[in-house]
Amino acid sequence: MPDLHGHKVMEHIDSYRLNCDIIVVSGETTFDHATMALRKGAQDFLRKPYAPDELLRSVANVLERRQLKATNQSIQLRLQASESLHKFIVNNSPDMIYLLDHEGRFAFINERVKSLLGYDQKEIIGEHFSKLIHTEDIERAHFTFNERRAGERATRSAELKLSSKNNNGSRFFDSGTVPVELSSIGIYTTNDDKTKSFIGTYGVARDISERKQAEELIKYQLYHDLLTNLPNRSLFRDRLNMAMAQSKRSGKKLAIMYLDMDRFKIINDSLGHYVGDELLKMVGQRLRSELREADTLARVGGDEFNLLVPEINDIQDARNLAEKILRLTLEPFIIKNEEIFISFSIGISIYPSDGDTKDSLIKHADIAMYKVKNAGKNGYAFYSEKMKAHFSQSLDIENGLRKAISTNELCLYYQPQFDINNGYMKGVEALVRWKHPEKGTIQPNEFISVAEESGLIIPLGEWVLRRACTDIKRWMEQEGISLQLSVNISMQQLEMDQFVNKALKIIKRHQLPKDTLELEITEHAIMQDMEKAIDALTKLSHKGIRIAIDDFGTGYSSLGYLQNLPINTLKIDRSFVQGIKTSEDNSIIDAIIAMAKGLNLNLIAEGVENQTQIDHLSRAGCGLAQGFFYSHPVPEDELLKFIKLNGNTNGQDSADTIVSSDHDPSYQ
Template sequence: MKRKTVLLVDDNPGNLKLLVDSLEGENLNVAVAQQGEEALQRLQRTHLKKPDLILLDVMMPGIGGYETCRRIKSEPDLADIPIIFLSALTDTDEKIAGFAMGAVDYITKPINCAELIARVNTHLELSDLRKRLDQRIKMRTQELVDANNSLRHEIEERLRAEKQIRYIATHDLLTDLPNRVLFEDRLNQLFVQAKRRNEKVVLMFLDLDQFKIINDSLGHQIGDKLILEVSKRLKGAIRAEDSIARFGGDEFALCFPTRDCQQEIELIVKNITDSFRKPFIINDLTIHASASIGIAIYPDDGTDADTLMRNADTAMHHAKQSGRAEARQYTAELNRHLQDHLNLSNLLRDAIENHELFLEYQPQVDLNTGKIIGAEALMRWSQGDGRLVSPAEFIPVAEATGLIKDLGELGLRLSCRELKRWIESGYDDLSMSVNISVPQLHATGFVETIEHLVNEFRIPPSLLKLEITESLLMEHSEAILNILKRLSDFGIQLSVDDFGTGYSSLAYLQDFPVNDLKIDITFIRNIGTEHGNAIPSAIIAMAHSLHLKVVAEGIEHNRQREFLRSRGCDYAQGFLYSRPVSGEEFLEKCSEVNRGITSVSLG
C-alpha cells in the first residue's frame, strides 16, 4: 500500500518532534514546515508530491493558521487537501471559525497522540473515499443499479466515519468518558433546566494528588492505567443521572442538578472519598491515591459555564493547599485569596528584578564541640517600604507560579558569593547549605549551573551543600539519580531536608549519593513528650548505620540539645543557638566562638 504523506505546519520544535515521531510510527511520510509562508511555498512547488493531509497550527508568527488555510483553499489544485487545525484555543467560536475556513477537524492542545493518529487515519480514509467517489462519478457506468449501490455504500461508510469523528471529538479516548466539550454542553443544558425548575446545579472539579510523582516514577503506562481505574471508581461513586467527564491529565469534573444542595454534596464527596480508600493494584503494584475536590454552585457562584468552572477550579486548588485529599466549596473569600496570590506573584517578580531579596544565615553547630561548622542560607524579602514579607507567604507563591527557579538560582549565586567572603576572611572550613526545589533540580542545565558558580567564585565544591526534599526519593528515576551522582562526583555535598515527613522508602537512601539527613522540626518539638523520643532516635541510628551524618533543625531548648547529643546526633541548628543573621553577624559569631567568648548557646 502506498504510504500517505502528511504536511505538518507548527512553529514549536517540541511539538514537531513529538508529532513527527507519532506519525512516522504509523507508516506515514511526514513533511515539515515551521511557518505558514514556508508551507505555502512548498505546496506551490510542482515537482513535489502534494500531501494527502495537512496538520496546521493556528497560532504562528507571520501568516497564521487561518490565513494559511484560506490561501490553500483558494488554489483549485490544493483545495481538496483535508486540513486539520491544531490549537490550544478551546473556545467554540474558534472551532467554528476553523471549520468555516474549510478545515475538516480541529484538535486542541495539549495533543493526545493516540487521538491525533485516530483522527488523521480517519480523515485519510475519508479523503480516499471522496477521491474514489469522484473517480467513479467521472467513469462511465454500464449499469445504473451498480452505480447507485456503490454510491449508497460509499455514503454509508462516510456516515459511519463521521459518526466516529463526532464521538472522538466529544469523548476521552483513554477512559471513554465525555470530554470537556461535551461536558460544557451538558452543563449549559442543566443551567436551562435548573432555571426553569428553580433548582441549583453543583459542579465539582477533582484532581488526583501527587499524580505527577506517580507518573514520573512508575511511568506513563502505569499512570494511564491508574487514570482508567480511577474513572471506573468515580463512575461507581456517582448516580446514574450525574454527568462526569475527564478534562485531561488527572483532572475530572462532574455535575448534577439538586434541590437539597448541601446534603447531596456531602453524599457525593463521601462516596468519592470512600472510593479512594482501597488501594489501586496496577501491574502487581499497590498504589495509594487520593483526590482534591473543588465545588461551585449555580447560580450562587456563577451563572455561566466559564465562571462556574473557574470558581470550582479555584476551590480545588485551595483544597490541595489545605493538605490534599480535601474538598473545598467556593466562596468569595477564596476569590479574594486568589487575587492576593496574583498580586503577590507580581510583586515578587518585581522584587527579583529590583534586588529586594537577600539571604540570612542560620549557624549549624557541632553538638560535641560546640563549634560552628557552617550555616543554612535562608531567603528573605524586604519590600521597598521596608516591610518584610514572610517566606511562608512568598515561597508557596513562587512554587505555584514557577518563580521558584529564579529564586533558587538567585539563592545559589548569593550563597556562593557569601561563602567566598567567608573563605577570604579565614574561615575556609565552613559549609554553606542551600535549599534546592524540585523544579530547580529538574531544570535543564542545573548541574552545569552549579559547576559554573563554583568555578566563578573559586570555592571548594565540598563546602557547598545542597538540601533536597524527601519527595525526590520517591521519584527514584534514572534522571534524578544521574543528576545527583554528577553533583556528588563534582564534590558537592547532598542533604535530605525535613527527613521523616514524606513517604519515601528507606531503601532508596542506599541508592542516592547523600551525605546527611536533616530531622524535621516537628520531631524535634516532640522530644520529651510521650513517644516523642522514638522517631529522632530511630532516624539517628538508621542514618549512622548507612554512614550518614544527622542534622537536627529547630532546637530551642537545652533538653532537646542534650537528648540529641546523648543519641549521637552530629549537628544542630535552631533558636537555642542563633536566629538567622546577616553574613557579617554570622562571621562575628564564628569569631566569638573561636575565641571562647560565647558558650555553646549563641543566641
C-alpha cells in the same frame, strides 16, 4: 483479354475486397452492358471509341471521389474514437454524471450510479430525478439537481443527500444515504426566431462521504478527549451554558465538581505513561458508569476532570455524589497485574449561589479543590467566600514573587551552624527572605508553598544557589572567611533534567573548594520520586557536593533509602530537639543519633534553644547544632560583623549570640 471477361475481373476484385477503383472501357455500347458494369462496382463506363480528354476527366473524377471517401472515413474513425474515449471517461468517472430532459427525467446517467447508489443505468433512465433524492432534500433538489439556470447563476458545489437502492453494508450505505457535492447547469437550444428553449439539465454529483466522515471526526476531536473519549473542556462549557439556562427556567440548582486525582504523577512516573494512560481511561469509564445520563463528566487536564450535575434539589445531592465518587476509588484498578489505588480531591460549587457565570463556577470549584489538596487530599469541599480570599492572596503572592525574582527584591539570611563541643562556627545555612516594597520582609512560610504550587520554586531555588555561592566566594576572597554553605533544594528542582548540569555550572563558575557546598532536601521530598532523587543526588555527590537530609525523622525514616542515597549529613528535625527534657525519656533522638553514627553520617540538630538540649545532644554524640540558642537567621552584614568581632571561625562561648530581629523559630 481472350481468356478472361472484364466482368470476371470485377467479380475477382469484389470477392477479394481489393482497394481499387474501376473504370470500364468497352466496345459494347448497349445500355445493359453499361448498367451491369456499374452494378459490379465500376466507377465509370466509357464507350469506344473515346477521346483521351474524356478518359482523363473520368480518372480525375474517380480520384477525387476516392480522396473524398478516404477523408470521410478518416473523420468517421476519429469520431468513433472520440466517442469511445468520452464514453470511457464518463463511465469511469469517480463522479456521477447525468442528463435530465425538460420534464426532469433521466435521459442519461453514467455507470457510477451502480457503485454509488446500487442502481443499474437501465433502472434510472426515464425515471424522475426525485427517485434518487433523500426525502429531506427534495425541496432543495428542485432548484439544484433539476437546475434550469445557466451561466454564473447555475449550481456550484451544493451539498445534497442521495438515497441508495438498499443498505448493502458498504461504507457508503451505512445510513442508506450518500452525501454528494453537486454542480449542475440548464441546457438550452436556440430556435429559428433566435429565442431559447429549455431542453434539460446537465449535472455532476461527487461523493463526499469520506470528507464528511473526516469532518465528523475532526468535530468529535474538537469536543472530546481522545484518550478517554470523554467530553473536553469546550464541550463541557457548552453543556454548562445549556444547563444554566435550564436551571433558570426550572428554578433548580446545579453543581460543578472539580476532580483532581491525587498522586497521579507518582503513578505515571513510577509505572510508566502506558499505565498512566490506561488508568485514566479506566477511571473515566468507572465514573461515567455511575453517573446519570444528564450528567457530564469531562477530562480537562492530565489528571483533572470536571463534572456537571444538573437538576439537583439541594447541596445534599452534591454531597451524596461526591461521597459516592470517593467510595468508587476504594476498589483498586488492575493494570498489567498491578493493583493501583487512587483517590480524588474534589471541589464543589453550586449554581446560582456560588456564581452566575460558567467561568466563576468552574473557578470556584477549582479553589475548593485546592482547599482539599492543602488539607491532606482524598476528600471534598464546598466553595466558600473565605476560600476565595485565601486564593486571591495566594495569587497576589505568586504574581509578586514572579516579579521579585527578577527585580532584586529577594535577599539571603544566614543561620550559623556550630560545633557543640568547642563552640566553633562551622558553617551557615542560606535562607531566603522577600523584601517587599510595601509589606516589608516576608518570611518564607508565606511564599514557599505558593512557589512550589506555581512552579516558581525552580527559578527561586536557582537564584538562592547562585546568590549563596556568590556570597561565600566573596567572603573567602575579601574577608578570608572559610565556612561550609548549606542550601535548600526542592524535589521539583531534582526532577528537572537540566538541574544537575545547572548546579554544577554555577559551582564551577564560582570555583568553590571541594566539600564547601552542601545541598539540603527534605526526607518527604525524596520519597516522592526515590529513583529520580537517587540518580540526581548521586551525580552531584560524584562532583564533590555534599548531600544532607533535612527534617529527618518526620518522613518514612527508612534505613533502606539511607543506604541507597549518597548522604553525608542528617539534620534532626526541631520537633525532636524541642522534646529533649532532662528527666524524661529521649530514646527517639538517641536512636536517630545512634543510627547516623552507625552509618558514619554527620549530624546537625535543628531548633536548639537552650543549654539542656545542647548538653544532651553532646552526650548522645551529635556534633553540630543550629538554632536560637546560637543565633537567629541574620543578614549578611550582621553575620560578617559577628565573625570579625569574634575572630572568624576560631570559636566562641556559647553564650555569645548574634543579635537579630528575626525571632520566629519556624524560619530556621
